[in-house]
Amino acid sequence: xxxxxxxxxxxxxxxxxxxxxxxxxxxxxxxxxxxxxxxxxxxxxxxxxxxxxxxxxxxxxxxxxxxxxxxxxxxxxxxxxx
Numbered sequence: 632x633x634x635x636x637x638x639x640x641x642x643x644x645x646x647x648x649x650x651x652x653x654x655x656x657x658x659x660x661x662x663x664x665x666x667x668x669x670x671x672x673x674x675x676x677x678x679x680x681x682x683x684x685x686x687x688x689x690x691x692x693x694x695x696x697x698x699x700x701x702x703x704x705x706x707x708x709x710x711x712x713x
Contacts, residue, residue: 663691668699 632640638654645653659680666676673688682688692699 660691660694663688664695664699667692668695668702 641655642653645651663676663680666679667673673685676688677683677685680687
């Protein structure tokens with residue numbers, strides 16, 4: 632499927648759901664957040680998206696950073712695993 636085909640399909644699904652202006656780029660924040668929350672590396676995320684700097688990671692993931700940090704602490708803290 633071409634880039635424009637994906638864009639058209641996502642747009643149609645958005646219209647069917649009653650959501651305006653749906654396009655693939657709208658999902659970059661949730662994708663990046665899910666990637667990091669699942670333990671994906673920042674470097675791999677940068678490479679996957681073709682970004683050149685860590686600034687783009689912050690741009691797309693900053694909103695959910697605190698929630699990811701709390702979840703990571705609960706998962707990794709030695710005191711919470713006793």
